[in-house]
Amino acid sequence: MSQDQNNKKNKRNKQLKNFALMSGVAIQMGITIYLFVILGKWLDDKMEGDGKLFLIIGTLLGVAISIFVVLRQLKKINEE
C-alpha cells in the first residue's frame, strides 16, 4: 500500500520535474537561434558583400542545433 503510494508520488514528482524542465525549451531554442542569426549577420558584414549567405547558414545551423539540443534533453529524460 505505502509502496504503491510512494510510487505514485514519485511519478507525479517526475512529471512536475519534466514539466519544469520543458517549460524552458522555448526560451532555450529562441536564444540559440537568435545568437546564430547574430553570428551570421556579423559574418556577412565582415565579408563586405551584399550577400546574405552567412545569415541563411547561421539561421539554419541555429535551428538545427537548437532542435538537436532539445532532442538530447528528451532522450535523457526518457532514459531515466
Add this chain to the structure above:
Amino acid sequence: MLKEISTKAFALFLLMLSFGMNAQEEVHEIAPQHEGDKDLKTEIKDYINHHLQDSYDFSLYSYEENGEHHYVGFPLPVILWDDGLKIFSSSKLNHGESVAEVDGNYYKVFHGKIYKTDAQGTINLDEEHHATNEKPLDFSFTKNIFVIFAVSLFMVLMFASMAKSYKKNPLPSGMGRFLEPLVLFIRDDIAIPNIGKKHYRKYMGFLLTVFFFVWIINLLGLTPLGVNVTNNIAVTFALALMTYLLTTFTANKNYWKHIFWMPGVPWPMKIILAPIELLGTFIKPFSLMIRLYANITAGHIVLMSIIGLMFIFKNWLGSSLSFGLAFVLALLELLVAALQAYIFTMLSALYFGMAKEEHHDH
C-alpha cells in the same frame, strides 16, 4: 475592539483598490480632458505601467482632489553619486512633480529615473523621446529594496522563532506546524532526488531561502499594497545569478568534462558540442530569470487590466462579470505564485545536481 479594527482594515483595503484605479499618475503631463471614455483607458494603462516600475517612495495609493494629487505612503531615502555622495528624502522629488535641489544641483524624475536638470527642471529629449540629460549613479533605497529588506527580516524572525521552538519541544508548534511540511517537501522531494543524498545538505540553505523568498514576495504582489518585486528583471537576474554562481563554483570534474569534452561521442562531435554546452550553462539561469519575471509581470498586467475593465464597463453586467473574472484569475495567480517559487527551486536543484553528478558510464 480587535474585530472592529480588522473590519476597518479590510474596508481600507477595498477602498485602496477602488481609489487606486482612479489615480492619475502622469509624471510630466496631465492627459487632456476630452472623450471621457478614452481618458479612463489611458489612465488605467498609465497606472498599470506605473505599477510595473520601481519607485522612489512607498506610496500605497493616490487620488486626485481639486486638481491636486494626494499620495498616501511614506518617502524613502534617495542616494545618488554625483561628484560626491548625495542623500536626500524622496519627498523632495514629490513623485516626479517637482525639482529637488541638493547642494546646488537639481534633480528630477523622468519616466521613473532620476536625471540632472537645471532649476526649472528642463528635460531635453532626442528624436526618440529619450532624455539626453546627465544621469547620476543611482543607489537609492527604492520601494523594491524596502520590500526585499522587509521580507528578509520577516523571514529571519519567522524561521529563528520556529527553530527556537524545536529546542523546547521536538514537535512543531505554531508557525512550524504549517512550515515544517514545506521544509520537508523541499528536502525530500526537491533536494534529495535531484542532488543526491551525499551532497544535498550544502545546498539546502539556498534552496529553502529562495523558495520562501520568491513565494512570500509573489504573494505580497497579490495584495493591494502595490508590491511588485519579482516583476523587476533586476531582482530575478540577481536570483538567477546566485544559482549560476553556485552551480559553477561547486561543480566537479565530471561536470566540466561533460561540457568541454563530452564522453561517448566521436571527436568531431565533441568539438561542436563544447560551445553549445558552454552556451547552455548561461541559457539555463537566463531562462530561470525570464520565466519568473515574465510570469509574474504577465499576471499583474492581466489582473490589473481586468480590474480596470470594471471601471470602463460601468454597468452591472459587464462590471460584475469582470469582477468574477478578476476573482478567478486572482485565485489562479495564487497558484502561479507558489508554482513559480517551486519551479525556480526545483530547477536550481536540478542544476546543482548536474554540477555534482558522479561519473557513470554511458
